[in-house]
Amino acid sequence: MPVNGKPRDNITISDRGLAYGDGVFETIRIHAHKPVLLERHLERLAKGTRRLQIPLEQSLLEQDIAQLTTEFPAQGILKIIVTRGSGGRGYVPGAAPTPSRILSLHELPDYSSTQPGKGIQAFVCRQRLAIQPALAGIKHLNRLEQVLASLEWPNPGFMEGLMLDMNDHVVEGTRSNVFWAESGRLMTPVLTGSGVAGTLRNHIIDTMQDVVEVEGCTLARLCSADEVFFCNSINGVWPVNTLVAGETHTDFGRLKRRFSESCTDLFDSLLANQDI
Amino acid sequence: MPVNGKPRDNITISDRGLAYGDGVFETIRIHAHKPVLLERHLERLAKGTRRLQIPLEQSLLEQDIAQLTTEFPAQGILKIIVTRGSGGRGYVPGAAPTPSRILSLHELPDYSSTQPGKGIQAFVCRQRLAIQPALAGIKHLNRLEQVLASLEWPNPGFMEGLMLDMNDHVVEGTRSNVFWAESGRLMTPVLTGSGVAGTLRNHIIDTMQDVVEVEGCTLARLCSADEVFFCNSINGVWPVNTLVAGETHTDFGRLKRRFSESCTDLFDSLLANQDI
Numbered sequence: 001m002p003v004n005g006k007p008r009d010n011i012t013i014s015d016r017g018l019a020y021g022d023g024v025f026e027t028i029r030i031h032a033h034k035p036v037l038l039e040r041h042l043e044r045l046a047k048g049t050r051r052l053q054i055p056l057e058q059s060l061l062e063q064d065i066a067q068l069t070t071e072f073p074a075q076g077i078l079k080i081i082v083t084r085g086s087g088g089r090g091y092v093p094g095a096a097p098t099p100s101r102i103l104s105l106h107e108l109p110d111y112s113s114t115q116p117g118k119g120i121q122a123f124v125c126r127q128r129l130a131i132q133p134a135l136a137g138i139k140h141l142n143r144l145e146q147v148l149a150s151l152e153w154p155n156p157g158f159m160e161g162l163m164l165d166m167n168d169h170v171v172e173g174t175r176s177n178v179f180w181a182e183s184g185r186l187m188t189p190v191l192t193g194s195g196v197a198g199t200l201r202n203h204i205i206d207t208m209q210d211v212v213e214v215e216g217c218t219l220a221r222l223c224s225a226d227e228v229f230f231c232n233s234i235n236g237v238w239p240v241n242t243l244v245a246g247e248t249h250t251d252f253g254r255l256k257r258r259f260s261e262s263c264t265d266l267f268d269s270l271l272a273n274q275d276i
Numbered sequence: 277m278p279v280n281g282k283p284r285d286n287i288t289i290s291d292r293g294l295a296y297g298d299g300v301f302e303t304i305r306i307h308a309h310k311p312v313l314l315e316r317h318l319e320r321l322a323k324g325t326r327r328l329q330i331p332l333e334q335s336l337l338e339q340d341i342a343q344l345t346t347e348f349p350a351q352g353i354l355k356i357i358v359t360r361g362s363g364g365r366g367y368v369p370g371a372a373p374t375p376s377r378i379l380s381l382h383e384l385p386d387y388s389s390t391q392p393g394k395g396i397q398a399f400v401c402r403q404r405l406a407i408q409p410a411l412a413g414i415k416h417l418n419r420l421e422q423v424l425a426s427l428e429w430p431n432p433g434f435m436e437g438l439m440l441d442m443n444d445h446v447v448e449g450t451r452s453n454v455f456w457a458e459s460g461r462l463m464t465p466v467l468t469g470s471g472v473a474g475t476l477r478n479h480i481i482d483t484m485q486d487v488v489e490v491e492g493c494t495l496a497r498l499c500s501a502d503e504v505f506f507c508n509s510i511n512g513v514w515p516v517n518t519l520v521a522g523e524t525h526t527d528f529g530r531l532k533r534r535f536s537e538s539c540t541d542l543f544d545s546l547l548a549n550q551d552i
Contacts, residue, residue: 010286010287010288011289012285012286013279013284013286013287013357014380017294018293018294018357018417020417022420083294090426091422092426092427092429104290131406132406134403134424141294141297142297142419142420143295144328144416145410145411147296147367149367153368166407174367175367
């Protein structure tokens with residue numbers, strides 16, 4: 001658990017990550033002792049620190065990761081938090097802050113009993129996402145909206161909650177991105193006002209660019225889709241069997257899963273590449 | 277620096293305060309070795325933990341404060357952070373979390389060279405506040421909007437930045453509330469969509485309820501006010517001499533300061549009460 005390159009499992013209470021959520025994070029799948037989509041994760045992290053004007057020396061972070069490599073498990077999660085560090089005067093950061101780099105290893109959640117890759121039940125969260133272009137797309141540490149949405153969980157039978165923004169647009173899952181199929185195209189919401197641009201989402205967009213569109217989406221549009229799935233870089237692709245919005249249940253055909261299946265294959269091939 | 281009642285200056289990196297900004301805080305003025313407006317601060321903190329469903333035992337926090345009393349300086353700041361503690365599965369909190377209580381003492385900022393109580397220059401921040409009713413009013417740890425606004429500071433001659441929300445409504449200063457005078461009434465923005473309901477703001481509203489109105493406000497309305505001031509419980513009242521929005525400068529009359537003066541008196545009497 002290195003903090004700034006040294007074995008440590010705590011940070012000072014003056015760290016701005018704690019005080020203001022002044023930082024960004026990544027959770028990276030470890031498979032066959034190697035991180036999956038590492039470059040994309042580091043790219044998004046760098047985008048986040050640039051947006052927040054946190055002067056991270058990326059090479060130091062890469063050293064941290066290299067040092068931890070021998071401890072990577074066969075399956076697991078590498079979590080990286082980068083904060084602006086301590087200092088400054090209240091919200092005003094110091095002139096030359098020293099960012100904190102916090103790495104930790106975690107177990108992969110065990111979903112073998114529910115097999116969400118075969119299809120899940122999801123619910124529509126009452127908690128909305130605020131529109132804030134300055135923070136949209138990056139994976140910053142201000143995550144109270146997701147925490148509040150997670151407190152709504154109706155029962156453990158649901159595997160994900162769908163979040164809309166204040167303008168009734170579909171944005172993402174509480175911890176994943178969402179895609180839907182329509183007229184033979186694969187679509188995913190535009191994330192310029194809120195949401196996190198996931199690494200698996202971006203990998204799907206880039207790899208399948210001939211069929212993918214990034215568009216605004218209402219709940220009605222999503223509910224009339226041919227198929228819907230959530231995805232993230234930890235768990236891969238979860239097709240939606242049923243989406244529950246209050247009293248309304250929308251069932252998606254379990255036979256038409258063309259894009260869920262091709263994106264599952266894409267994720268599986270990312271893992272398989274690590275086995276080589 | 278007690279953390280959960282024990283002398284400590286760090287927290288575990290698994291604390292949800294760091295991971296998600298999953299908590300609330302207070303900064304309390306210490307004057308004559310005693311906290312000012314302590315009851316109001318504890319009330320707002322309790323409102324915040326209820327809103328976020330953090331099961332804080334308030335009596336434990338009161339014990340922490342009591343234990344620290346002998347160390348209270350003549351002048352200073354007591355900062356309290358309460359987080360949901362560690363645990364849970366990602367954003368989903370554990371069933372019975374143990375909140376973290378983090379107290380620290382800080383020096384009062386020294387403004388003797390600029391004397392902002394006599395009038396300040398303020399600027400209008402480009403950074404907007406998102407509309408999020410679920411988080412409005414409470415002093416939670418998701419403060420990236422204020423950090424980004426503080427990064428805009430044009431030069432140290434400015435003492436505060438005014439923040440508008442996404443709908444062009446005036447909300448607050450980066451670290452203070454705002455009031456304006458109009459037709460012999462004292463007005464302050466409604467804070468149901470964003471902003472922090474400050475303890476000095478609420479004390480002014482309650483004490484001067486015969487003349488105070490809480491209303492929506494545009495920048496144009498604010499700029500045509502008879503007087504404008506910022507206030508917080510640390511620094512008291514800062515009347516605005518000049519408000520700069522891009523190329524536009526609005527000068528407020530330095531002679532008409534009826535409400536700035538009465539609210540300054542109110543704050544001074546809060547401090548004077550501590551001297552007894």
